[in-house]
Amino acid sequence: MSGLRTFDAFPKTEDQHVKKSSKGGVSSILTYLFLAFIAWSEFGSFFGGYVDQQYGVASDVRETAQINMDLFVHTQCKWLSCFASDITGDRKLVQKELSFEDMPFYFPYGTNVNDRNEIRTAGLDEILSEAIPAQFREKLDLSALAENQEFDGCHIFGSIPVNMVRGDLIITVRGFSLSDFQRTPVEAINFSHVFNELSFGDFYPYIDNPLDKTGRLTNEPGTSYRYHTSVVPTTYRKLGAEVYTNQYSLGEKESTVPIHNARRGPVVGITLSYNFEALSITISDERISFWQFIVRLVAILSFIVYIVSWTFRLTDKLLVVTLGPKWSLRYQNDTRQNPGILQ
Numbered sequence: 001m002s003g004l005r006t007f008d009a010f011p012k013t014e015d016q017h018v019k020k021s022s023k024g025g026v027s028s029i030l031t032y033l034f035l036a037f038i039a040w041s042e043f044g045s046f047f048g049g050y051v052d053q054q055y056g057v058a059s060d061v062r063e064t065a066q067i068n069m070d071l072f073v074h075t076q077c078k079w080l081s082c083f084a085s086d087i088t089g090d091r092k093l094v095q096k097e098l099s100f101e102d103m104p105f106y107f108p109y110g111t112n113v114n115d116r117n118e119i120r121t122a123g124l125d126e127i128l129s130e131a132i133p134a135q136f137r138e139k140l141d142l143s144a145l146a147e148n149q150e151f152d153g154c155h156i157f158g159s160i161p162v163n164m165v166r167g168d169l170i171i172t173v174r175g176f177s178l179s180d181f182q183r184t185p186v187e188a189i190n191f192s193h194v195f196n197e198l199s200f201g202d203f204y205p206y207i208d209n210p211l212d213k214t215g216r217l218t219n220e221p222g223t224s225y226r227y228h229t230s231v232v233p234t235t236y237r238k239l240g241a242e243v244y245t246n247q248y249s250l251g252e253k254e255s256t257v258p259i260h261n262a263r264r265g266p267v268v269g270i271t272l273s274y275n276f277e278a279l280s281i282t283i284s285d286e287r288i289s290f291w292q293f294i295v296r297l298v299a300i301l302s303f304i305v306y307i308v309s310w311t312f313r314l315t316d317k318l319l320v321v322t323l324g325p326k327w328s329l330r331y332q333n334d335t336r337q338n339p340g341i342l343q
Contacts, residue, residue, distance in 0.1 A: 028095040031308050035301055040047065042297050058280040059231050065164050065231075069098070070157040071171075071195035073270070074190040076103040077154035079173045084160060094169070098158040105153025111194055111215045116250075117208075125285055126238045130206035131243040159248030161205060164276040172269030175337055186259050189221035191270055200231050200246035200274070210250040218330075222259040226271040227252045233277075238285035247281075248274075250305075270341065 071170040073080065075101040106260045107113055113116030160169065194215040197205060216225055228251040257268065288296070319327040 003338075031305070032232070035304060036309075038304065039297060042293070046293045047066055049285045052284050052286045054282045055133070056280055056282070060208070064161050064202075065274075066159040067169060067203055067274070068159050068197060068199045068201075068203045069169075070195070071270075072105060072196070073154045073156060073171065074192035075153065075173060075188060076152065077102050077156075079184040079188050080154055080156070080171060081174050082156070084167060084169045086163050086165050088163060088165055090163060090167075094160050097160050101155040101157075103152055103153050103155045104149045106193070107194055107215050107217075108196070108213070111213050113215045114220070117210060117212070117214060119207075124236055124238055124285060127207060127245070128238055128243060131204045131207055131236070131245070132332060133202060133204060139143045156287065163328055166275040167273075169245050169272040170267055171271075172268055181193070185216055185274070186221050189268070190218070191221075191223055191225060191268070193225070193270055194219045198272070200229075200248060200276075201233075202244065203297040204243075204245065207245065210248065216254070218256075220256050222268060223254065223256045223294050224265040224268050224271070224302070225252065225254055225290060226273060228273045229275070231257055231274060231276045233280040234257055234278070235282045236284070237282065245278075279310065280309055 037105050062231060080100065081093070082095055083091065083093045132210070156171070173184040192215070193213040194213075196213065197209070198211040199207070199209050212225065229248040231246050231248045234245050234247045236245065259268070316328055
């Protein structure tokens, strides 16, 4: 029985035969801190989700869409004419569908004059917070203007339904289009303008678009502006909320022709060329499942531990081989053993 009392099924190595690591504790602490940081980051990405973008062909067939426009033109309303045409041969005057209001022409504060807006991509949360449907105001508030203020401009605003095909929306002056017989005096023509709003589809005035708050200034009556837009249906989804918009890319061209030759050349004025693409974009907020998250987290942490352990061992081996055992990161010199009788 006395032998059984002293029996040890798991014998321990005596202290005199054990070499302790001198720097392993520091590396372990740093590794644990790094693992905690990675785990915290992964938890944040799990709860925050990620933005997924899918490209495809538009599934729903829509025949018409509306163009939302708010524009200042440096020409009096009585001289302006506006019409739309497309590749189907449909051509119509849109005077009755838009509102024309005489006003003193000016550039609002913050307008980019003869320059483009900075290219930026709005985030998903920004779009959802700004996608508030609205209507155009009935008219400008001109009560603060002086009594002798000259009304040399025109405020054009409203929504125009158009076919979802390639077409043009043209703002010109009377006498320079085929349907007008009254000729506009040359001194009354000036196509300096400001786009306060230009969008397609449902009217969300708080969503920024490439042409919003941009203006062009000219002193030549024969100066024309052509804007090329390529419209792509874009859907934003997050937590059950869905917003359907139409984003567009923009290109522009400016040209000047002698005013007496305007009838023979391109239409003098402001031309908006639009084309609705078959491509659609869906931007949504996605989250992986909880079990997928756990498997991913365990895999990442295990891989980090594996890489750190082997990096530590290889570094220690390299130091021992090149500089000697005293530079080992894993073991310190053993000074506790007494010299033997043969030493």
